[in-house]
Amino acid sequence: MSTLVKQCDRAQIEALYTRMKPLSVRESHPSYTHWQLKLKDMTVTAYTSGKVVFQGADLEWLQEEPAEQDSQTGRNAGSAPAAAGSSMFPQAGSDEVGTGDYFGPVTVAACYVSEETAPVLQKMDITDSKKMTDAAIRKAGPIIRDLCPHSLMVVPPAKYNEVHEHHNIVDMKAKLHDQAWKHLAGRVTVMPELSVVDQFVQEKSYYKYVGTKAYRPLKFETKAESRYLAVAAASVLAREAFLKYWDKMEEDWDMSFHKGAGPAVDRCGREFLARYGRQKLGEVAKLHFRNTEKISH
Numbered sequence: 001m002s003t004l005v006k007q008c009d010r011a012q013i014e015a016l017y018t019r020m021k022p023l024s025v026r027e028s029h030p031s032y033t034h035w036q037l038k039l040k041d042m043t044v045t046a047y048t049s050g051k052v053v054f055q056g057a058d059l060e061w062l063q064e065e066p067a068e069q070d071s072q073t074g075r076n077a078g079s080a081p082a083a084a085g086s087s088m089f090p091q092a093g094s095d096e097v098g099t100g101d102y103f104g105p106v107t108v109a110a111c112y113v114s115e116e117t118a119p120v121l122q123k124m125d126i127t128d129s130k131k132m133t134d135a136a137i138r139k140a141g142p143i144i145r146d147l148c149p150h151s152l153m154v155v156p157p158a159k160y161n162e163v164h165e166h167h168n169i170v171d172m173k174a175k176l177h178d179q180a181w182k183h184l185a186g187r188v189t190v191m192p193e194l195s196v197v198d199q200f201v202q203e204k205s206y207y208k209y210v211g212t213k214a215y216r217p218l219k220f221e222t223k224a225e226s227r228y229l230a231v232a233a234a235s236v237l238a239r240e241a242f243l244k245y246w247d248k249m250e251e252d253w254d255m256s257f258h259k260g261a262g263p264a265v266d267r268c269g270r271e272f273l274a275r276y277g278r279q280k281l282g283e284v285a286k287l288h289f290r291n292t293e294k295i296s297h
Contacts, residue, residue, distance in 0.1 A: 002055070002056060003053065003054070003055050004053075004054040005051060005052070005053050005054075006051075006052045006054070007050055007051060007052075008046070008050055008051075008052050009050060010050075010088075013034055013046045013050070013052065016044070016046065016052065017034070017035060017037070017046070020037050020039065020044055021037065023037075023039050023040075024037040024038060024039050025038055025039065025040065026038040030045070031217070032047055032048050032049070032193075032219070033045055033046060033047050033048060034046040034047070034048060034193070039056075041056050042054060042055065042056030043055045043056065048088055048193050048194055049088060050087075050088060088194055089113060089114060089115040089118045089192075089229075090112060090113060090114045090115060090192040090194075091112075091113055091192050091194040091195070091196065091228060091229065091230040092110060092111065092112045092113070092181075092184060092188075092191060092192050092194070092195045092196070092230050093110070093111060093113075093195070093196045093197070093198070093224060093225075093228050093229075093230035093231030093232070093233070093234045094108065094109065094110040094111075094177050094180050094181060094196075094197050094198065094231070094234050095108070095109060095129075095198040095224075095225050095231055095232075095234045095235040095238055096108040096109075096173055096176065096177070096198075096200070096238055097129065097235070097238040097239045097241075097242045098238075098242050099169060099173065100260065100261065101242075101259050101260060101261065101286075102260070102261045102265045102269070102285050102286055102289045102291045103157070103246075103249070103257040103258070103259070103265065103268070103284055103285050103286075104157065104242060104245060104246050104249065104257070104259070104284075105154050105155050105156050105157060105160065105241075105242060105245045106154075106155045106160055106172070106173075106176070107152065107153065107154050107155070107238040107239075107241040107242045107245070108152070108153040108173070108176040108177055108179075108180050108238060109150060109151065109152045109153070109180060109234040109235070109237035109238040109241065110150065110151045110177070110180035110181050110183070110184040110234055111144065111148050111149075111150040111151075111184070111230050111231075111233040111234040111237055112148055112149040112150065112184060112187075112188050112191075112192070112230065113148055113229050113230040113233055114148075117147045117148055118229055120143075120147060121144065121147070121148075121229055121232075121233060122229065124140055124143065126140060126144070126229060126232050126233055126236060127225070127226065127232050128223075128225040128226050128232055128235055129225070129232075129235040129236045129238070129239035130225075130235075132236065132239075134243055137236055137239045137240050137243060138240060138243060140236050140240075141236055141237060141239075141240030141241075142240075144233050144236055144237055145237065148233060149184065149187045149188050150184065150187075150233075150234070150237055151179075151180045151181070151182075151183035151184040151187065152180070152237060152238070152241055153176045153179055153180050153183075154241050154245060155172075155176065156245070156283075157282060157283060157284055157285055157286055158282055158283050160172075160286055161282045161286065161287050161288075164286070164287075164288055170200065170201050170205070170209065171209045173200055173201075174201065174205075174206050174209035174210050175209065175210060177197060177206075178210045178214050178215055181195070181215035181218070182215050185215060194219065194228075194230075195217065195218050195219065196218070196219045196220075196221055196224050196228045196230065196231050197218050197219070197220050197221075197224070197231075198221070198222075198223070198224040198225050198231050198234075198235070199220040199221055199222045199224065202220075203218075203220045206220065246259075249284060253272070253275075253276070253284065255268075255271065255272065255275065256268075257272075257284070261289055261290075261291055265291055266291055266294050266295050269281070269285065269291055269292075269294075269295035270295045272284065272285075273295060273296070278296070
């Protein structure tokens with residue numbers, strides 16, 4: 001059996017479906033595909049990445065439009081493998097910020113990026129928020145909020161501490177992501193096939209934490225904020241919300257806080273205790289961090 005791979009845009013995939021469907025004996029929809037058609041002598045699979053795979057005994061008639069992909073791997077000759085569907089729109093993504101910071105909230109965002117808005121965000125150099133300055137985040141955040149349907153979850157430290165008494169951080173993040181996805185789905189007419197979570201836990205464990213009513217389907221991928229524009233946009237929205245909360249926190253408590261969980265944070269924590277006492281610490285900090293023990297002695 002021979003295999004041929006072609007890269008097609010959405011219009012070409014739809015036109016191919018129109019031509020092939022009348023000849024098919026079975027249609028199915030495996031994960032990450034638009035469709036799969038089984039013909040008498042061939043199987044055609046159209047992936048959401050734009051890759052179309054033809055498998056059959058005789059594919060010479062398809063060679064009229066040369067495909068420069070390797071017939072075994074399906075990759076373009078001389079190029080590195082790209083994340084499946086990373087350049088396909090519409091797409092949606094989710095990411096979180098603040099779980100590594102002793103002070104401040106945890107924020108989770110989910111964002112939908114359409115074919116129309118993608119070029120605008122690409123021109124803005126939207127990427128993983130950890131690679132962007134706070135100034136760039138503050139500038140980009142409002143633009144993304146205006147252009148893209150999105151959902152945002154902000155968990156203040158006091159609420160975080162209350163929930164953490166009964167749920168570990170992975171459980172909390174899973175539930176927050178799930179809520180963000182459900183809220184986003186309520187704001188978009190049709191959710192995209194490509195919906196990506198910046199992976200922080202294995203897919204099986206994620207759904208175990210969230211339960212049977214979880215939003216589906218989702219694609220889980222590590223470092224997704226560097227590969228998918230929608231995840232990067234969600235990362236920026238989550239970071240912007242974190243910074244806005246941080247600004248208000250510094251104003252309310254009349255002091256400058258330090259991000260992260262290092263020695264500077266310990267010094268800041270001791271200053272806070274000297275000013276406001278241990279009973280107020282839970283209003284600005286995540287108490288289960290080791291910093292709490294360090295600054296209390």
